[in-house]
Amino acid sequence: MNERVALVFRREIIMTASKNRQLVPVRKKKIRWAHILPFYIMVLPGCIYLLVNNYIPMYGIIIAFKKLNFQKGILGSDWAGLDNFKFLFATKDSWVITRNTLLYNVAFFIVGTILAIAMAILINEVTSKVASKLYQSLILLPYLMSWVVVGYLVYTFLSGEAGLINKSILEPLGLDKINWYMEKKYWPFILLLVNTWKGIGYSMIIYFSNVVGISQDYYEAARIDGATKWQQIKKITLPLLKPTVITLFILSIGQIFRSDFGLFYQIPKNSGPLYDVTRTLDVYVFQALMKNSDYAMSSAAGAYQSVVGFICIVIANQVVKKFNKDSALF
Amino acid sequence: MKSRENTITQLIAHIFCGAAALCALLPFVLLIIASFTDNAWATANGYSFLPKEWSLEAYRYIAVQGSTIGRAYVMTVVVTVLGTVSSILITTLFAYGISNKDIPGMKILNFLLVFTMLFNGGLVSTYYTYVKYFQIRDTIWALLLPNLLMNAFNVILVKNYFTNSIPPSLKEAARIDGASEFRIFVKIIMPLSLPIVATIGLMTALAYWNDWQNGMYYLSERGGGHLYTIQTVLNNINENLQVLKQNASQAASIGATTVNMPTTTIRMAIAAIGILPIMIAYSFFQRYFVKGITLGGVKE
Numbered sequence: 338m339n340e341r342v343a344l345v346f347r348r349e350i351i352m353t354a355s356k357n358r359q360l361v362p363v364r365k366k367k368i369r370w371a372h373i374l375p376f377y378i379m380v381l382p383g384c385i386y387l388l389v390n391n392y393i394p395m396y397g398i399i400i401a402f403k404k405l406n407f408q409k410g411i412l413g414s415d416w417a418g419l420d421n422f423k424f425l426f427a428t429k430d431s432w433v434i435t436r437n438t439l440l441y442n443v444a445f446f447i448v449g450t451i452l453a454i455a456m457a458i459l460i461n462e463v464t465s466k467v468a469s470k471l472y473q474s475l476i477l478l479p480y481l482m483s484w485v486v487v488g489y490l491v492y493t494f495l496s497g498e499a500g501l502i503n504k505s506i507l508e509p510l511g512l513d514k515i516n517w518y519m520e521k522k523y524w525p526f527i528l529l530l531v532n533t534w535k536g537i538g539y540s541m542i543i544y545f546s547n548v549v550g551i552s553q554d555y556y557e558a559a560r561i562d563g564a565t566k567w568q569q570i571k572k573i574t575l576p577l578l579k580p581t582v583i584t585l586f587i588l589s590i591g592q593i594f595r596s597d598f599g600l601f602y603q604i605p606k607n608s609g610p611l612y613d614v615t616r617t618l619d620v621y622v623f624q625a626l627m628k629n630s631d632y633a634m635s636s637a638a639g640a641y642q643s644v645v646g647f648i649c650i651v652i653a654n655q656v657v658k659k660f661n662k663d664s665a666l667f
Numbered sequence: 668m669k670s671r672e673n674t675i676t677q678l679i680a681h682i683f684c685g686a687a688a689l690c691a692l693l694p695f696v697l698l699i700i701a702s703f704t705d706n707a708w709a710t711a712n713g714y715s716f717l718p719k720e721w722s723l724e725a726y727r728y729i730a731v732q733g734s735t736i737g738r739a740y741v742m743t744v745v746v747t748v749l750g751t752v753s754s755i756l757i758t759t760l761f762a763y764g765i766s767n768k769d770i771p772g773m774k775i776l777n778f779l780l781v782f783t784m785l786f787n788g789g790l791v792s793t794y795y796t797y798v799k800y801f802q803i804r805d806t807i808w809a810l811l812l813p814n815l816l817m818n819a820f821n822v823i824l825v826k827n828y829f830t831n832s833i834p835p836s837l838k839e840a841a842r843i844d845g846a847s848e849f850r851i852f853v854k855i856i857m858p859l860s861l862p863i864v865a866t867i868g869l870m871t872a873l874a875y876w877n878d879w880q881n882g883m884y885y886l887s888e889r890g891g892g893h894l895y896t897i898q899t900v901l902n903n904i905n906e907n908l909q910v911l912k913q914n915a916s917q918a919a920s921i922g923a924t925t926v927n928m929p930t931t932t933i934r935m936a937i938a939a940i941g942i943l944p945i946m947i948a949y950s951f952f953q954r955y956f957v958k959g960i961t962l963g964g965v966k967e
Contacts, residue, residue: 373771375848376764380776383761386817389801390793391783397792410799411792456687462680474953475688478695481945481956483877485901489938490694493701493714499931501697504713534690539960546961566676598880606905622790627884632791639789647786667781 401640405632421637430621434638438617441601442593444525445532450582452533453540458574460541461548462566473545477538484599487535491527491604518608524615531604532597544578551577584661591653594646598623618642695942702726702936706929714935725929725936732928735900736937743876743896746810750875755868757817759860762825763852777826784819794884807894809885815874821867828863829856866959869952876945897941904934 397411404417425431456476463469479487494501495517503514517523555573564572596617605615616624618638625635654667697716701709705720712718729736765773765780788796793813803809833856841851857864882899885891895903949956 376767376770376773379760379848379852380764380773382757383764383817383822384776386757386812387779387783389796390812390814390816391787392779393796393800394788394793395786397788397796400792400795405795407799411795456684459680459683462676463684464677468681468684472684472688473957474949476684476691477957477960478691478949481873481877481949482942483879483898485879485898485905486877486938486942488905489901489934490698493694493697493935496714499709499713501714501716505715537687538691542957542960566672603902603905619790626791626794632795636789636791639791643787643789650785667785 398636398640398643400632401636403636405636407632417633421633422641425634425637425641428634430616431638431641433613434616434618434621437614438596438619439593441525441528441532441596441617442589444529445536446586446589448529448533449536449540450585452537453544454575454578454582456537456541457544457548458570460545473538473542476541479535480538482535484597484603487531487599488603488606491531492606495527518606519610521611521614524605524611528600528604528615532600535600544581547578547581548574580661584657587653587657587660591650592646594618594642594649596620698935698942699939702932702939704932706932709931722929722932725932728929728933729936729940735895736897736940738893739895739897739900740940742810742894743898746807746896747872747875749807750811750815751868751872753811754816754818754821754871754875755864758821758867758871759825759857759864760852761817762822763829763856765822766826766829780819780822790884797885804885805887805891805894809891810875810878810881810894810896813881813885815871815878815881818871818874821871824867825860825863828860833859862958865952866955869948869955870959872948873945873956897937901934901938901941904937 400411400414401421402417402419403411403414404420405411406414460469460472463472482490492500495503497503497514497516497518500517502517507514515523517527551574555577556569559569559573596619598617598619601615601617601620602623605611608615619642622635622639622642625631625638697714700716700718701714702725703721703723704714704718705722706724708718708720708722709715761776761780764770765777767773768777787793797803797809797813801808801812803812837855837859838851841855846854877898878896879898879902882894882896883902886894886899888903
């Protein structure tokens with residue numbers, strides 16, 4: 338849904354928000370309507386939007402417990418109890434989509450973090466300002482593209498008939514061409530690669546700003562003691578990045594039930610033979626709803642995702658609070 | 668000794684960063700070259716970095732027959748502009764409102780806002796609500812409203828800017844001079860907040876420009892085809908190039924020149940046109956893009 342949803346964003350935002358709490362001025366006892374009314378008018382459009390876009394759909398989660406009849410509406414439809422969930426969890430799909438969602442998130446986090454930190458440290462070493470800026474902008478470029486466009490970019494490489502890999506690499510080497518969009522064994526790697534390719538610029542910049550923030554005094558002292566570059570990275574940079582990594586890790590655990598619909602829908606081109614390894618909760622909900630108009634399954638899967646996801650976030654937040662109070666979400 | 672280590676470090680850093688930058692860039696180069704490749708050659712030899720035969724036929728086809736694409740392009744611009752302007756308005760007004768914590772109810776609103784980041788109704792009920800109760804299917808609202816109009820992160824970002832970077836004394840002084848709250852907002856708050864407004868505006872514009880999901884959920888070929896944005900068209904021809912062919916045959920029946928559709932290269936040409944504005948905007952406003960990302964990342 339929201340590509341720029343960033344954990345760091347939240348962390349810092351809420352941090353400043355909680356700092357400000359102390360600045361609240363003492364409210365006067367008597368409410369002066371002429372004074373406060375303009376503020377209510379100002380927030381009115383936003384309130385209406387929150388109601389329409391967020392809170393009515395939140396209430397709509399009870400669709401999962403209903404036998405939804407489109408004409409009768411949410412309230413008019415009959416209750417179904419937990420039947421929808423029973424049907425959902427009776428299918429093999431429920432296990433596959435849960436597994437895929439969780440495993441991809443873990444893999445994305447591990448690979449993404451390692452590469453992002455490595456790139457951040459390397460870019461920090463580049464002394465030329467112009468070169469450093471150029472590298473940063475180029476590496477960030479994929480982040481600005483929609484998943485549809487990324488799907489096209491991937492297609493230029495993987496297309497069965499016209500793809501670069503089949504036509505310009507495998508064929509000249511005398512190897513059989515590969516039907517990329519039909520063979521599921523390659524896809525965990527392809528998805529990991531594509532996701533990293535698109536997202537690395539973003540996380541690199543986050544870590545880069547952390548690396549830049551490390552005081553030069555540490556390195557100065559290390560150099561005087563004769564430490565090599567590698568030792569400086571190992572003994573200074575990495576340990577100082579550790580709190581950020583841990584915080585991001587815990588917060589990403591909170592997001593572990595969410596998946597990027599665009600990645601899992603656009604990149605494999607919704608190809609049936611790949612479902613086993615490409616279908617996540619979000620893709621499943623979409624397919625059940627849009628392709629099969631199956632409100633029972635899709636709403637049950639959606640509610641399952643929302644509720645378990647919410648519990649994960651709350652737990653992750655409590656853990657972060659214990660570990661690093663400033664980074665807590667709420 | 669030390670300078671040799673420095674040289675080696677520089678070398679390693681440049682090699683790895685250069686390789687990464689190249690990896691990021693090359694797929695775009697391939698896409699653009701593919702769009703300029705001769706269709707017959709591309710069909711026989713595949714997309715290539717070094718095609719033997721170049722051609723403008725994909726672009727010519729779009730220019731002559733691509734009324735779908737031209738209209739989608741206009742639509743994308745309209746939606747992006749309308750969406751971004753209204754988003755900035757709603758976001759800044761809401762943020763300014765809740766930044767006044769001494770007003771009763773604003774803390775509750777702040778909580779309700781943060782809560783939307785933790786819990787959401789999900790696709791099914793959002794879709795059902797919009798389609799059944801607000802009837803946005805096949806209207807322009809479908810492209811403007813769902814999920815994009817006001818984003819909790821942007822609100823919090825702006826709100827923090829209002830509370831941290833604008834001295835309260837300015838507002839007080841204006842109030843004493845008898846300025847209304849709206850006047851203060853327009854004349855004092857907004858001009859002082861231009862950097863943050865530019866940043867969230869740019870990110871919002873990017874989100875609107877890149878959005879394909881709303882088009883896919885809420886627009887149907889028959890009723891909402893005239894509202895398709897470039898991303899929706901890209902998404903549709905991904906599934907089926909026929910979308911373009913039908914349009915071409917319509918054009919042919921009213922007497923336009925018929926050209927065979929360059930099926931292999933045309934999708935790349937449309938994608939190239941779709942990303943061009945982002946590339947241009949990025950090269951000009953790159954500072955704001957990076958700032959949009961790091962705003963929360965750098966400790967104050």
